Amino acid sequence: MIALDSSVLIDILIGDDVFAEASEACVGEALVHDDVVVCEAVVAEVQAMLDTSVSLMDLLAPLGIxxxxxxxxxxxxxxxxxxxxxxxxxxxxxxVADFLVGAHAMLQCNALITRDDAFYRDYFKGLKLIVPKA
Known part of the structure; x- marks a missing residue:
């Protein structure tokens, strides 16, 4: 199981000019090989950024997340x-959400897809990180 960080999900949902394509490819590759999940911290962070009342999970479910x-x-x-x-x-x-995401990925998943790799390497040593490259 692979956890997904807010930064990567936001890249995809807003169509970030620099990172969207790489983030989408990275998540797509992960979905081919494993389950991809989000925890409540990611849901809360990303839902707060959406300009819609549609549930984030309603958007993610068809993608397999x-x-x-x-x-x-x-x-x-x-x-x-x-x-x-x-x-x-x-x-x-x-x-605190950053620490919740890292701990969730470390203790309940096999890896984390994130662009914030320096932070997670420092505080969650041993956590496998998958970093989309733009």
Missing amino acids: RYQPLGEAAAMRAGHMNKRFRTRGGRRERV
Whole structure:
């Protein structure tokens, strides 16, 4: 199972000039080989950016992307990593959702498709990252 980060999903949904094509190809390739899932943090972040009342999951279901809720262990890991980030002097532009996505991918999936690879490499060592290249 492969988790999908908000950044990649937003690229696809808004048709980003630089990253949409690479992100779409990356997700398409992942769907050929495995299940692709989003957790509640991704659903909330992306739904908030949509200019429609249509459910994000209604848009994703036909593509084969499904919802997988965050487990308790992943929520706890996210909290610990967020605390570590703050202790190391991390600034507020990083939100808890980033840590929820990373912990979900690390503990409940086999990989994460993201463009924010530097952050996830630092805080979720050992997590396999799939990075779309524009």
